[in-house]
Amino acid sequence: MRNILKLFAAIAVLAIAFPGAALAADDGHGTEIEAQDWSFAPPFGHFDRAQLQRGYKVYQFVCANCHGMKLLSYRNLGEPGGPQFSEAAVEALASQAQITDGPDDMGKMFQRPGKPSDRLRSPYPNDQASRAANGGALPPDLSVMAKAREGGPDYLYALMTGYGEVPEDMKMTKGMHYNTAFPGHQIAMPNPLSEGVVEYTDGTEPTIKNYAKDVSAFMVWAAEPKLEERYKIGARIMIFLIVFAVIMYLSNIAVWSRVHKKDHAAKTET
């Protein structure tokens, strides 16, 4: 009994310890991904609203020039657990985008300002247009990017801060850029960030590191918009289960004590 409880405890501890270990691990391509401190780390973390709002701004002014985020709608930006822009701000952000709608009564497609219910506007109408504009490379959609790379936000941060001088012994393919975090160290995406490229109004230093951190956090939210709800519900359910487990444990002891009493009596008889 006690051994089994220990086994369960050990498994639970391992289960908690391993994801942390996995995040810190090298991805096997000779690149080093440094683990960062994130406000949304499990089990009790939550997003920093101001950071997500700054991150959206970086996304909007930098990333969105080439990358789409088609699984998100503008309304998501105002929902609980996210950047939580005000209703007016969401409408304003949406209306900045020109959305192709239609067909109208005359059978024609037309342009109109975006609404909160619209999906985030993708910069290119299709993958071919995207490739044509980017020298044959396809900037991937960023909706679930934070889940689609090993290391998640740590990797994204390392990638965006990983641009640098090409080492002398390295031969670069034409049109590629050197990056310490990218597998193979050659990435088609040019360095997207430079100091002061996006204006911050809340006093945060407009450095590359801050941009990278904020937009990485934003991408985690974009990939996991229910993360805060998951932690919150999770904490409640885990507490419930722990209490329930104690009750079940005590009930188990109470029920089995009948047998143990009988056993004891049988033993003393002999």
Next chain:
Amino acid sequence: MAHESTYTPSTGIGRWIDTRLPVPRLMHDQFGVFPMPRNVNYLWTFGAILSFMLVVQIVTGIVLAMHYQPTVDGAFDSVEKIMRDVNWGWLLRYAHAVGASMFFFAAFIHTFRGLYYGSYKAPREILWMLGVLILFLMIATAFMGYSLVWGQMSFWAVTVITNLFSSLDSLIPGLGTTLVQWIWGGFSVGEPTLNRLFALHYLFPFVIVGVVILHIWALHIPGSNNPTGLDVKTKSDTLPFHPYFTIKDGFAIVLFCLLFGVFLFYAPNYLGHSDNYIPANPLQTPPHIVPEWYFLPFYAILRAIPDKLFGVIGLMGAIVVLFFIPWLDTSRIRSVSYRPIFKWFFWLFVICCLVLGYLGSQAPDGWYLFWGRVCTIYYFAFFLIIMPVVGLIERPKRLPGSITESVLGKKTAAPSGGAA
């Protein structure tokens, strides 16, 4: 079934039902007063845990199916839409995905428990074989379910695994190719493939339910095995299923849910592969195609064998060989606890399976391949050579006189029963 029924309906309605469809009598006899060996330990709770997980998978799966779109263009986005726009969708989808891992984790412990305590030996051969059949169905179901996400790993896993059938071309030219195209419903993995995988993924769990019922039926004929491997001899060897084992199983299920919860709420994607969040792209092969963790040992066996056809035979054989172990094991006694030589081989086998799991996640070259081959050879040698031979030459330890004696002492060599 094998025991006298003690059910006496106390009401008129109860008697009326009892003479027409005696379900209450069945429940009373099989889950109320059913005699369980009193010394079973917590490893015996995994049967109940697995039943619970099967229900979790079916319930979450049915709701997911209401929102899922089995189309090449819509599948990936519909899964994300479930997690974003469906009420509690994130919980359902992650519970289903993590639940599959938990299901296999429990199934592996359950299988190894049966292996250790000799639960496959007479008179439980059919019980064991039904269990192996369930494991096989689970593997098929999980594989098809994983494909439905239609990410890069989903797509390429389907491509690789279905392509295994093309190895039959080396037997009869054209046979494999024809078979593969029939499975795909076309000349490559595409929409017809996705649709049939979805249809079968919905069907198989109910087939599993059917076989589980047979499995429990077959269990209730001889009754449960126990850590000593001794047969039940007297009434004092047993306790009624309710309340002693309902409460114990219930406690174990709650503990299991805690483990489930840790992954579900705090690391739902930890057990998966990040590449599966990249939408399927038939034009781009991922650098490493790896299956979910619960298939890694089998994958390692497949890749350890240089010839494609024999690799597939090895892969299938790793499961098929389990059907025969009731007859491969020549030992007179069941529990490995009383088998001083076989014990070492057993634990080496457990390590071998874990190592195969690790090797399955690595690229098959150099030492990885070498150890993959060593472990593959041991995997089959364990069943085909060690089991029959050791059973003949080994001298078992002295067994306790009875289950009751093993619990109450006389200082016999009883394994720590835990339960009692």
